[in-house]
Amino acid sequence: MIQFAGIALILIGIYGLMTTKHMIKLIIALNVMELGANIFIISIGFVAHGLAPIYTADLPNQAFSFVDPLPQAMVLTAIVIGFGVSALGLVVAQNIYKKHGTYDLSEIGGEE
Amino acid sequence: MSILLVLEWIVGIVLIIGAVACVVTENIWAAIVRLSLLSMLAVVAFALMRAPDVALTEAVIGSGLVTFVFVVAIKKMLPKENENEETR
Amino acid sequence: MMGSIIWLIALPLLAAFVSVVAQTYQYGLLVVTLLMNLLVLFAAPQGLTIIGGYEPPFGISLLFDQYALIALLLIQVLLLLIIVLARPLAKNYTPVILVMLAGLNGMLLTNDLFNLFVMIEIVSIAAFILSTANGKLTHTFHYLILATVSGVFFLLGTVLVYAYTGILVVQGLMMRLASLPVALSLIPMMLLIFGMAVELKLVPVSSWAKNIYGQANLLTGPIFAAVLAPAFGFVFGRMMNEVIVLHSLTGYTLLVMAISTFVLGELAAYRQTDLLKTLAFSSIGQSGLAVMMFTLGAPWAGILLLINNALAKSILYGVATGVTAAYGNASMGVLKGVFYHHRLLGVAFSLASLSLVGIPLFLGFFAKVSAVMAIFSTGLIWVPVIILLTAIVEGAYVMRWLLQLWSPAFEGYLASKKELPQKRNVFSAQQILVVGVLAVILFTMGLMPQRFVDALQKTQPAMAQYEMVGQGEQQ
């Protein structure tokens, strides 16, 4: 189910990006999309009855399988990159607001 | 049908509903709060997917810092309210 | 050790980290780093460099071959000249440029798809920050949103490639992907192509470039058009050669995108009366042409076009942004006859624009001829016809601009003196020297193109010779 939720979140994020001109809401939609992508990526490495990929003292004795750790490592990177881009986008939006007094890109129009 | 599976379905459906609610709303504060809640749900989803590292990182960065940055960025943009509070 | 290619990435990063606390020496650090990089480029042996001690496909590795050498050399030289040209502006953005340099080198060297994603993100974020130097923040915001969405697409494509093949090594990945059923490889390939389309300025998502290139200043104009554009072009060439499997659907989508970018870009450039906007649309069009070459399997024609475009655009943007800053406006009316005052700049500008169009005796001529020849051999007759027709449009607007910019000089000094704009100071002697060096490089390459083309053609078999790395470890 979570894998569908991931894809749905990506698509909802794209829908949000297509239907709004408000800068803060654009960044929020972008965050929803990134969240969906992260969930989807994690779901690619999921294994039914898998364990979290950490060796601990109380691992079961019988045969077991870890979930795929590589997508998790990728998502760690993606989360941090997403934070960096969101922060930058917000600063840019803030500066535009200071100049034009609105967050709405359609009100600002073509800035020549 | 184990409990985890049921939980997985609940989290998935709530995630989708929350994302729609987050994207379609006209109120920015509501959108930010919903994004934060969505992030927390994603933490549960990551935990269900046996990804504790990602869950921890998402909890701290995704739902904590991102929300904080959003709030700070927008709070500053309400100068009248702030000034009133400061002069009070 | 000392000649390891890893220095190309480690050195700029180290300099960037140091430069935030040593602000007085920032600019010097940047110049020294670029010079050291040039040394490393000549000292480092070609081949695969392993990072972290794990062989591919498990670890990340850097692939340094002839193709990477050409791209890296072009970028280090152009970046060095550009930061000297735009020194006052570059001083404010030194750490950003240093990190961007590390990202560019990493992007061109890396042999791992996910690492490529990280490097592309680094370069994109550096580009966002640099584009704020234009002072038009809505354009930056537009670019930021588009590039981030495409970044997510690229990430998803990368992850799907991993899910289907189990590896992320760029070298030889195409063979693995080609052995998959079409239904599986279709979506990751589409995602990877759309993930690169924004940076390549392909048509549905090229609107950001018109704004950012069209409002550029002395720093951003040359960096975007002459460093970032060819770098992404080279990365796309690598991807087409090593990763992307073209099915009929993906192939035609890409071809249609590239051709429409080329034709629409050049037509839009013809209609502009603003010098910077003309150059912006010309950059979009040229990018489409290079993508077309890589898509049709003529990589060295693509390389030649990228090099010609990078060198020509560095001069064109350098002169155009300098003149615009001095005269306050880039429109045709204001700049009419401006080269009468600045003849050296005018000569360099004319050389570059003639090379861009592809007049015989210039590098651009050989680039275009080789492109057309390469496509004739693929049997798609209508594509060369489109290229030649569009080249006529390109020639028309370049000639119009040259005549306008020089015009009073042709009609005689006395008759038109009062129509000339007031002379203003555009460049210092040092900056004119840099433009001159760029012009000399471009002109020399045009004088002995055959040797240059031969050297380039040698890169093609080297590119095809890659052995399958990691195939043995599978299963």
Added chain:
Amino acid sequence: MKKLVSLFLILVLAFFLTTALDQGLDFWHSPSQLDAFRMSNAFVQNDVLGEGGALVFGESKNLESGSANIVTSIVVDYRSFDTLGEITVLFLSALGVGLLMGSGVRTTLRSGFILKTAAKMVAPLMLLTGIYIFTHGHLTPGGGFPGGSMMATAFLLHYFGSDTVKSNLKPLKWIESTAGALYILLGLAGLFVAGSFLQNFLPTGTLGHLVSAGIIPLVYVLVGLKVGSEVSGIVADFSKTEVVS
């Protein structure tokens, strides 16, 4: 109208994507074990160099990576270069935020009594938790990124909760710069000692011990410090207001 068109496009895309992806990923049933062709099998077994095998917690010695948390061994050993890129992204972001915010003073976020008291009590605890998380990154979930961010949160709580702290962020820049430079120097040490950049050149000890896994804990401490200082810098820059307006 625009919304309807977008909705239609999204639904078409959703149908296309789910049907196409389902063929390769088996969306309805998760696989019962990891596909054998995925390279992470070797990471799990510490078997990239062909020395691994079945690992036992607390017993297996001198593994190639040696971290009990496999995600950590991927992030800071097998694919350490990505992590270097990642902290560079944060570094760039901090630079960009700093450049765009320009000069300013910090806002007086009306820090009330509750915030002040809470900051005094909670901030040290959070700082400790952050340090714990990134020093134990090779054993427990977490690592440099959440640990560093938690440290940053503690710092910010202190920053917003106290009236006395001046908006002098110079030390943060120094920590950031030093940690980044040390990470690269550690990588270069790998190049000179063991032959490749960022190589794990220290003995990796016993699986599951605190002092194990070679350079992994060192790298994670540096990453934690760097991420912490960068995130603090970003948020502190955000809360600045212009002197003039």
